[in-house]
Amino acid sequence: MKAVQLGKYHAAPELVHVADPEINSPLDVIVRIGGAGVCRTDLHIIEGQWADKSNVDLPYTIGHENAGWVQAVGSAVTNVAVGDAVILHPLVTCGLCRACRFGDDVHCVNSSFPGIDTDGGYAEYLKTTARSAIRLDDSLQPADVAALADAGLTAYHAVAKAARVLRPGDKALVIGAGGLGHIGVQVLRALSSAEMIVVDRNADALALAEQLGADHTVLADGDQIEAVRELTGGSGAEAVIDFVGEGGAIEDGVASLRRNGSYYVIGYGGALHVPTIDIISTEINFIGNLVGSYNDLAELMVLAAQGKVTLHTSTYALSDFAKALDDLDRGEVRGRAILVP
Structure with a gap:
């Protein structure tokens, strides 16, 4: 063969x-x-x-x-x-x-x-x-x-974890709406009523995410952290689902996470650098997904x-x-x- x-x-x-x-x-x-x-x-x-x-x-x-x-x-x-x-x-x-x-x-x-x-x-x-x-x-x-x-299974595995703890009225931030992310958007829409914010540097990917059920889309043009903060009332998102994991996405995701929020890592290639005092003082969680x-x-x-x-x-x-x-x-x-x- x-x-x-x-x-x-x-x-x-x-x-x-x-x-x-x-x-x-x-x-x-x-x-x-x-x-x-x-x-x-x-x-x-x-x-x-x-x-x-x-x-x-x-x-x-x-x-x-x-x-x-x-x-x-x-x-x-x-x-x-x-x-x-x-x-x-x-x-x-x-x-x-x-x-x-x-x-x-x-x-x-x-x-x-x-x-x-x-x-x-x-x-x-x-x-x-x-x-x-x-x-x-x-x-x-x-x-x-x-x-x-x-790709779909990985997205489902991570999003299903988040969906089990997200409540109506909560905010979920999805980073990346490409190959994995566009699947994750659909799964999150199917499994959760949380308000969904999608960030991507590609306008076409954001347009697709909106078609698939995103409540808000944010272009990663340098002001994305401020935009997400505004959409979450200054508190950040209860869940950040990161399908990128490199190129600044990690730093953006951590900065967009609210107190006692959970960061779901799916994309990889970068490194996570967070002072331990920041983790314990805000009780944020980092969750790996294969x-x-x-x-x-x-x-x-x-x-x-x-x-x-x-x-x-x-x-x-x-x-x-x-x-x-x-x-x-x-x-x-x-x-x-x-x-x-």
């Missing part, structure tokens, strides 16, 4: 031919890829930022946002069948450790992460397990929802089937993976880029 593999860090991936995956365990599921999301994390992987964390052996196939159709199943698989359209939870988990037993499978101690530490979905086929496959509603197509497997659980993804698929969360996508052929990565790196992708074999 064709697959996009990274042969060495700081070098361009290549489209190569590799062996098709095979069923060798009763719970194995092989999926014919119908859409693979192109994520900024893929750029970070190519740059070597994940080398020490993933310890993956090169070369390997990248791509961790995957959906498609079931091609083959192991003898013990009962939740999906050949031909089913599915979206794949990004982790392959054991189901037996304490975290899995709690439904917190994102912290499985025996997990693998296709596209991060094992072969992923920039390919024609991907092997995963029954524990990762979620059958799609008949109204959904794999290429339309593939990026929800990570990807969500299988149940989180199943819930997100309900919102997608209801039309409450939709992806804005640009599709590329698998052979055009380099252009998709370059477009993403240059900030020219509106919403999410999707590779279609």
Whole structure:
């Protein structure tokens, strides 16, 4: 089969031919890829930022946002069948450790992460397990929802945390309305009645956020902190949901947080520098977010089937993976880029 593999860090991936995956365990599921999301994390992987964390052996196939159709199943698989359209939870988990037993499978101690530490979905086929496959509603197509497997799941995971504590009348500040942020805006609108403020440096992204349910939009033109303060009555927001995590967003977010507020970190690349006395004197909270659980993804698929969360996508052929990565790196992708074999 064709697959996009990274042969060495700081070098361009290549489209190569590799062996098709095979069923060798009763719970194995092989999926014919119908859409693979192109994520900024893929750029970070190519740059070597994940080398020490993933310890993956090169070369390997990248791509961790995957959906498609079931091609083959192991003898013990009962939740999906050949031909089913599915979206794949990004982790392959054991189901037996304490975290899995709690439904917190994102912290499985025996997990693998296709596209991060094992072969992923920039390919024609991907092997995963029954524990990762979620059958799609008949109204959904794999290429339309593939990026929800990570970008959408990450956004849902963080926003759902915030929504559990936000009350009517509270203010929620969303920083970044791009690939992840435009999903987060929709999830927040679906799960919470909090007043939503969205900040971005891109006017088009803000226009989209307004269409998707933002109550207020603020252009990051240097006066964004003052604008947010004015919109929150001078107190700041009860929740700051940061989909950027670099380039001044962290400093803006902390400055926009009210006393006893919570800062949800999703985007990364920068560093958090806050004096501990400021944390204890105002009782502010900093909450990290990776990807969500299988149940989180199943819930997100309900919102997608209801039309409450939709992806804005640009599709590329698998052979055009380099252009998709370059477009993403240059900030020219509106919403999410999707590779279609």
